[in-house]
Amino acid sequence: MRKTIYIVFLLSIALLLAFGTLLGRAKKEVFILDTKTKFFIAGNEVKIQFTSNSKTVVPQLYIIHSYGKTLLVGTYKNGKLTFKLPELYAKKTGTVSWFLIASEKTIAQGIFEIIPNKNRQTQIENYLGPRSILAGGKEFTMMVAVPTDGLDNPVMENTPVLIKNQFLNNITIDTEKTKDFIAWKNIFSSRPSGKILVSTECKNSATKEIETEVYPNIASDFSINYSRNHDFADGNQITTLSTSVIKDHYNNIVSDGTLVAFIITNKTNIILKTFGTTINGIATGQLLHPDHPDFYTIKAYITGIAESNSFTIQYKAIIAKFNYAFSNHNRTLTVGPLKSFMNQLVPDGIKVTVKVIHENKLIETLQEDTSNGIVKFYISPDFYKAKKYRFEITTLGITQKSEIKNYDPNQQ
Amino acid sequence: MTLINNRNITRAVLILSFILINILLLLGISKVLDFLNSGADRISMLHLEKETINTYLPKVVWESIDNPGRVMEPNTLKTIEKDYLFSWYVKNKSLQDNSKAGIADYYTQNTRQNLYNTIKNNTKNEITIESTTLKHNPKLDFYSADGQLVVFTDKNVVEFQKVYQKKKLIAAVQDTATYKVMMLLEDGFWRVRHLQKIEKTTFPLDTVKSNSVFKIKGDKITKYNIDFTIKGINYYPKNSAWDTFGNSFNTDTISKDFDIIKNAKLNTIRIFIQYDDFGKADIKQEKLDKLKKILDLAESKRLFVIVTLFDFYSDYTLENWTLTHRHAEKIVSTFRDHKAILAWDLKNEPNLDFENRDKSNVLNWLEHMITVVKESAPNHLVTIGWSNSAEAIHLADKVDFVSYHFYNAIEDLVKETKNLAVITTKPIVIEEFGVPSYKGIWNLRGSNEKEQAQYHKKMQALFKKNNLAFMSWTLYDFPHVPDQVAGKWPWQKKRQKRFGFIDVNGKKKPSYLYINH
Numbered sequence: 023m024r025k026t027i028y029i030v031f032l033l034s035i036a037l038l039l040a041f042g043t044l045l046g047r048a049k050k051e052v053f054i055l056d057t058k059t060k061f062f063i064a065g066n067e068v069k070i071q072f073t074s075n076s077k078t079v080v081p082q083l084y085i086i087h088s089y090g091k092t093l094l095v096g097t098y099k100n101g102k103l104t105f106k107l108p109e110l111y112a113k114k115t116g117t118v119s120w121f122l123i124a125s126e127k128t129i130a131q132g133i134f135e136i137i138p139n140k141n142r143q144t145q146i147e148n149y150l151g152p153r154s155i156l157a158g159g160k161e162f163t164m165m166v167a168v169p170t171d172g173l174d175n176p177v178m179e180n181t182p183v184l185i186k187n188q189f190l191n192n193i194t195i196d197t198e199k200t201k202d203f204i205a206w207k208n209i210f211s212s213r214p215s216g217k218i219l220v221s222t223e224c225k226n227s228a229t230k231e232i233e234t235e236v237y238p239n240i241a242s243d244f245s246i247n248y249s250r251n252h253d254f255a256d257g258n259q260i261t262t263l264s265t266s267v268i269k270d271h272y273n274n275i276v277s278d279g280t281l282v283a284f285i286i287t288n289k290t291n292i293i294l295k296t297f298g299t300t301i302n303g304i305a306t307g308q309l310l311h312p313d314h315p316d317f318y319t320i321k322a323y324i325t326g327i328a329e330s331n332s333f334t335i336q337y338k339a340i341i342a343k344f345n346y347a348f349s350n351h352n353r354t355l356t357v358g359p360l361k362s363f364m365n366q367l368v369p370d371g372i373k374v375t376v377k378v379i380h381e382n383k384l385i386e387t388l389q390e391d392t393s394n395g396i397v398k399f400y401i402s403p404d405f406y407k408a409k410k411y412r413f414e415i416t417t418l419g420i421t422q423k424s425e426i427k428n429y430d431p432n433q434q
Numbered sequence: 435m436t437l438i439n440n441r442n443i444t445r446a447v448l449i450l451s452f453i454l455i456n457i458l459l460l461l462g463i464s465k466v467l468d469f470l471n472s473g474a475d476r477i478s479m480l481h482l483e484k485e486t487i488n489t490y491l492p493k494v495v496w497e498s499i500d501n502p503g504r505v506m507e508p509n510t511l512k513t514i515e516k517d518y519l520f521s522w523y524v525k526n527k528s529l530q531d532n533s534k535a536g537i538a539d540y541y542t543q544n545t546r547q548n549l550y551n552t553i554k555n556n557t558k559n560e561i562t563i564e565s566t567t568l569k570h571n572p573k574l575d576f577y578s579a580d581g582q583l584v585v586f587t588d589k590n591v592v593e594f595q596k597v598y599q600k601k602k603l604i605a606a607v608q609d610t611a612t613y614k615v616m617m618l619l620e621d622g623f624w625r626v627r628h629l630q631k632i633e634k635t636t637f638p639l640d641t642v643k644s645n646s647v648f649k650i651k652g653d654k655i656t657k658y659n660i661d662f663t664i665k666g667i668n669y670y671p672k673n674s675a676w677d678t679f680g681n682s683f684n685t686d687t688i689s690k691d692f693d694i695i696k697n698a699k700l701n702t703i704r705i706f707i708q709y710d711d712f713g714k715a716d717i718k719q720e721k722l723d724k725l726k727k728i729l730d731l732a733e734s735k736r737l738f739v740i741v742t743l744f745d746f747y748s749d750y751t752l753e754n755w756t757l758t759h760r761h762a763e764k765i766v767s768t769f770r771d772h773k774a775i776l777a778w779d780l781k782n783e784p785n786l787d788f789e790n791r792d793k794s795n796v797l798n799w800l801e802h803m804i805t806v807v808k809e810s811a812p813n814h815l816v817t818i819g820w821s822n823s824a825e826a827i828h829l830a831d832k833v834d835f836v837s838y839h840f841y842n843a844i845e846d847l848v849k850e851t852k853n854l855a856v857i858t859t860k861p862i863v864i865e866e867f868g869v870p871s872y873k874g875i876w877n878l879r880g881s882n883e884k885e886q887a888q889y890h891k892k893m894q895a896l897f898k899k900n901n902l903a904f905m906s907w908t909l910y911d912f913p914h915v916p917d918q919v920a921g922k923w924p925w926q927k928k929r930q931k932r933f934g935f936i937d938v939n940g941k942k943k944p945s946y947l948y949i950n951h
Contacts, residue, residue, distance in 0.1 A: 041621050082604060084604070086631070087631065088612070088613070089545075089549055089551075089552060090552030090553075090555075091529055091552075091563050091597070092552065092555060092559070092563075093559065093561045093599055093604060108498070110548065110555060115629075116629075117633055118631070126603065126604065128605060128607060149578060149582060149583050151579060151582060152579060153580075162579070162618050163579070164578055166578050168582055168616070168628075176616075176630065200813055201575075202575040205522075222688065261678075271929040334599070343873075355516055374949045396766055405608050
């Protein structure tokens with residue numbers, strides 16, 4: 023019994039001693055940072071060294087880098103504890119926080135910075151936009167250059183970047199300094215339309231050119247005109263409407279494809295429309311001649327942007343009167359032959375309408391198109407059973423009234 | 435025997451096996467077709483499915499969006515913020531799992547290579563890092579005219595991380611750093627092009643003058659600078675225990691209960707907010723409205739309220755920290771000026787999670803939560819409801835007053851409180867105490883109603899003598915107790931149902947006489 027007590031006693035003393043020395047030692051662990059450099063150059067070796075009197079505690083270095091976090095194991099030699107930053111972190115710039123960690127405790131911490139490597143070939147990324155702007159000097163395209171040091175690190179702040187641009191005969195070179203990774207410049211359009219070419223240069227590295235299209239500005243007011251083969255309302259020929267060369271405020275011809283609407287108002291205030299798109303600034307619209315005398319008031323618009331002058335054109339009647347005849351017991355009405363302005367037959371498809379009237383009441387309106395200048399109407403006994411009818415015949419804007427015609431209701 | 439000759443059997447076997455083979459063949463073909471038809475949802479092409487809600491919600495405050503380039507549109511700013519936070523989220527995730535998932539979506543081609551290298555290096559050394567950022571204070575530096583490029587400085591990002599090697603915790607580290615970020619808009623994503631950690635900047639300190647009703651003076655809580663002793667009770671409505679804000683929420687019931695409490699000359703109640711019930715990070719307005727009604731009612735009855743947050747919450751992983759932060763922030767800041775609130779109790783008995791949820795995790799979570807709640811409501815006090823006096827020493831220097839729950843033998847009360855007072859100079863509140871009036875087959879050594887009354891009588895005498903702040907458990911006996919509270923077994927539940935001063939029929943139990951002193 024006594025023996026066991028002794029053994030337990032001795033064991034506990036041994037344990038106490040061991041624990042005590044451990045505690046004592048832990049208190050005396052000192053790690054002093056030897057590395058005084060605060061800046062390292064990207065791509066070079068980065069080593070952090072501590073002087074330590076510790077033989078047992080092996081701390082690790084926890085690293086927080088812009089692009090990751092990791093834990094480093096040091097090498098211990100002659101009282102110096104050295105940590106080497108992995109290459110993947112050593113080549114990227116930015117501040118690095120380190121924490122010296124032993125048994126779940128941070129025993130020292132600090133930061134150092136990795137700065138861009140000047141000796142590496144500079145590379146430049148360019149971002150140009152908007153890539154299409156309008157002429158006139160109010161709009162601009164923005165050139166943003168992001169120079170990097172060859173390890174894909176943004177260069178030091180205040181690095182000069184040449185931003186060069188060419189437009190027509192002008193070549194401009196500006197020097198902008200980088201700030202927040204970038205050097206940038208707004209390049210304004212001038213009065214003429216065209217192409218702006220932009221490129222940049224930084225530390226003897228130059229980029230390819232990038233272009234921004236300067237489109238003509240929006241159209242200003244324009245004038246319109248017309249041309250036609252003759253001024254007769256023959257329902258066949260075409261009147262061509264065309265604009266002057268439409269230009270913007272700065273004398274640039276508007277972009278091809280600008281839509282022009284021609285708005286036509288006739289004698290009875292009915293509105294007709296025709297459209298054209300510009301080619302080389304000129305838009306044309308086409309308009310069929312009316313089949314009756316009329317006058318058209320015409321004005322063109324680029325909707326919401328510009329308008330033209332307005333003018334009126336006249337269409338003359340091609341005939342003063344026409345012939346018609348009844349045959350087949352008045353059952354067949356033949357209109358024509360209709361003759362045009364030089365006695366030629368009218369084109370096929372001229373509309374002829376006939377109003378059938380009985381005792382001053384409109385019974386029916388019949389309509390046919392001409393063929394070879396002639397139209398025939400058949401007044402069928404099956405439908406028209408009364409004894410008397412009267413007719414009003416209209417074509418080419420002229421109306422002629424027949425006398426009352428008699429019919430035999432029993433006719434088969 | 436002649437009926438079943440060999441020939442017929444052979445025939446039947448042949449036919450049956452033919453049918454079987456056909457069925458198997460059809461099944462096989464359909465499986466193959468199924469497989470060929472499966473794939474990504476078409477909607478995923480639109481990137482609509484990615485929302486930061488319930489994923490990653492650190493606090494983001496844009497300092498300024500003035501910049502020499504283009505005027506920033508509010509919508510774009512939101513998209514940039516969302517994608518930027520996702521860039522952090524996928525970075526954190528990749529450090530944790532050493533996987534490349536999602537990185538290509540939020541980092542440009544050159545930049546993602548750096549992260550891949552990190553993953554490779556950490557995989558090789560078996561390093562995993564759980565991390566989260568807590569706060570971002572971005573300031574816009576530049577937004578290009580074509581809206582495709584943006585540069586901003588994210589000032590003083592607070593990062594918290596736990597480093598593991600070979601699955602063993604090496605350390606938990608907090609760091610604050612500023613990041614300069616350049617992002618490009620590529621096929622609908624804002625992607626990080628350059629990311630550079632730079633030295634943190636110094637912020638001017640907030641000089642908001644506190645005009646709180648309750649303050650701490652030495653080891654005393656004061657109300658309008660006059661000493662205030664909490665005499666309170668833990669409160670659930672009788673029929674909605676652990677579900678105050680549920681479907682049976684009724685202001686008439688609560689109002690009557692408050693009258694009972696007020697008539698007992700108590701001055702404080704403690705109520706509980708369940709994390710899931712309030713909608714996690716996406717707080718339900720309906721719940722806030724109910725909470726407001728309770729607080730307004732308390733104010734009208736001149737009762738003060740200790741609101742306990744994060745009830746039934748027990749996931750303390752770094753991944754969800756930001757979500758819990760937004761949860762607390764939303765609730766606390768909504769009521770930051772409410773006069774009825776005495777204190778926010780961050781968590782009921784968090785020490786019970788020490789074993790299963792890692793003690794350091796729980797403590798770190800609580801410590802950061804204190805900051806979040808104090809920032810959101812500088813005029814209210816903060817405490818943590820520890821389940822015993824021994825654990826109450828944790829974070830004692832961070833809370834405004836120390837709370838612990840006392841379910842030990844009566845004679846230990848004064849001793850335990852005094853021991854605690856040696857360690858901390860902060861006021862001490864016995865936030866829960868009580869005994870169930872239940873003696874039955876499940877609990878032969880329990881107290882009956884008379885013994886319960888005796889217990890409270892003795893306790894009140896001690897409170898009076900030593901001028902201690904107390905909050906009893908609880909006003910009512912409960913007809914129903916959810917399984918999550920004490921357990922699902924009857925011997926666990928029965929006890930929990932009978933702690934009240936008033937029984938399930940609304941009759942005052944003998945202990946009611948000693949609800950106060």
